[in-house]
Amino acid sequence: MGADHTRSAPPTPPGVRRILIVTVVPLFLVTLVAALVLWPTDAPRPETADDIPRHHGTVTRVVTETCPPNPAVPEGTPTTAAGPCGTVTVRVQDGPDAGQEVQTPIPAGPGAPRVSAGDEIILVSLIDPEDPSVSTYNIAEHQRGKPLVWLTVLFAAAIVAFGRLRGLAALAGLAASFAILLAFVLPGISAGHPPLLVAIVGSALIMFVVLYLTHGVSAQTSVAVLGTLASLVLTGLLGLAATTATHLTGFGSEDATTLSMFRADVDLHGLLLAGIIIGSLGVLDDVTVTQATAVTELRHANPNISRRELYRSATRVGRAHIASVVNTIVLAYAGASLPLLLLLTADSRALGQIVTSEFLTQEIVRSVVATIGLIAAVPLTTALATLVTTAGHRTPGDGDRGPRDDGTPRASRPATDRAEALHALSTPRTRNTSTAAPSGWPEPDRSTDTRW
Structure with missing residues (x-):
């Protein structure tokens, strides 16, 4: 999250709290009912197959050798294998040969793991189809369990050490997000439900759980929830319009093409929209929480600020935030698609053809739609937070007339008191050179800027 509001905010008037409850609670109930209706009760399960036996092992020795020459090869091709060649001695940790040392060839080819003595690896047992009693071992990959655990x-530890109780709440929210994704969103799409609808419902459910769990139940969090939900719906509509206008099919990546071979019933166009929605959620709640917090802090720092100036000041904060977040979104999508972008640089087609291709247009649409949704979240959340924060509180533009929230009449401040206060603030203080104790005020001609 981009903001922390651990300091207690000024109390929200009861009327405003009632309005927020009447607005937020029905939205949460609608989201919960939609999640129950779309809950994947008949999600397809992967077919059981004869998996190749996999065993853990530790490399004890690596011996490299000169690769033997290839048999008859076409002219112009290398006469020896690309390598590396040699043998690897591995101590098997489990399986029928546990505790024994076996020899395997050094892994070779694109993407093959590079092994050395002491590496913990995973072995696969291959059975000779001509003689089932004969089996050989090959190195598949490294064991990654321990590094991932650490x-x-x-x-x-870093989150808890810095955030303390709020860090624990953030970890709980992260666990809830993954639980909803793995238990509802992915199985729901696999079950054949519309991916866009599943993504919006799942994202809304994640938003309710994470925001209230991390930031507490308050009017400020409710404002962030409403701003996030409105921005999510807007992002979904923009994504639908953009993908329809650009005629994107969803087959813009190798993963999508491979998925279509195994699951022909999955709507890849809807899956593309679902990815845009879920990808935007993490940055959206950051922006909305920041804006709601900025409005509350500005109001707390200056209770007499007018509603218009409060909105303008918070919008300036949001404008600076968006300027940095836009770059974050574009770089995030570019980093995830770096192999694709590198492949496109080697394309001999014209630049216009490359930019308008399915692959690159899909990434452009992702970035543009997510950015527009973020930009819209700033004025929406700021306006709502301004209304909630200033509701029931007197500002200079409201005047001194009218009763307070509890019905008692307001006592207007005498004009003489205001004049005396203004005169005291505008009159320069003279330095007293007598033996009196210093007052603590800075000297009239001394700068109060922080010294570097």
Whole structure:
């Protein structure tokens, strides 16, 4: 999250709280009912197949050798294998040969793991189809369980050490997000439900759980929830319009093409929209929470600020935030698609043809739609937060007339008190050179700027 509002905000008037409850609670109930209706009760399960046996092992020795010459090869091709060649001695940790040392060839080819003595690897057992009693071992990949566990522990420790109780709440929210994605969103799409609808409902469910769990139940969090939900719906509509206008099919990546071979019933166009929605959620709640917090802090710092100036000041904060977040979104999509972008640079087609291709147009639409949704979240959330924060509170533009929230009449401040206060603030203070104790005020001609 991009903001932390641990300091207690000024109390929200009861009328405003009632309006927020009447607005937020029905939206949550609608989201919950939609999730129950779309819950994947008949999601297809993967077919059981004869998996190749996999065993853990530790490399004890690596011996490299000169690769033997290839048999008859066409003219112009290398006469020896690309390599590397040699043998790897591995101590098997489990399976029928546990505790024994076996020899395997050094992995070779594109993407083959590079092994050395002491590496913990995964072996696959291959059975000779001509003689089932004969089996050989090959190195498939490295074991990654321990490094991942240590990275997860470091990640959790850093969050808790800095965020303390709020860090624990953030970790709980992260766990809830993954639980909803794995238990509802992915199985719901696999079950044949519309991916866009599943993504909006799942994202709304994640938003309710994460925001209230991380930031607490308050009017400020409710404003962020409403701003996020409105921006999510707007992002979904923009994504639908953009993908329809650009005639995107969803077959813009190798993963999507491979998925279509195994699951022909999955709507890849809807899956593309679902990815845009879910990808935008993480940045959307950051922006909305920041804007709701900025409005509350500005109002807390200056209770007499007018509603218009409060909105303008918070919007300036949001404008600076959006300027940096836009670059974050574009770089995030570019980093995820770096192999694709590198492949396109080697394309001999004209630049216009490359930019308008299915592959690159899909990434452009992702970035543009997500950015527009973020930009819209700033004025929406800021306006709503301004109304909630200033509701029931007197501002200079409201005047001194009218009763307070509890019905008692307001006492107007005498004009003489205001004149005296203004005169005291505008009159320069003279330095007293007597033996009196210093007052603590800075000297009239001394700069109060922070020294570097």
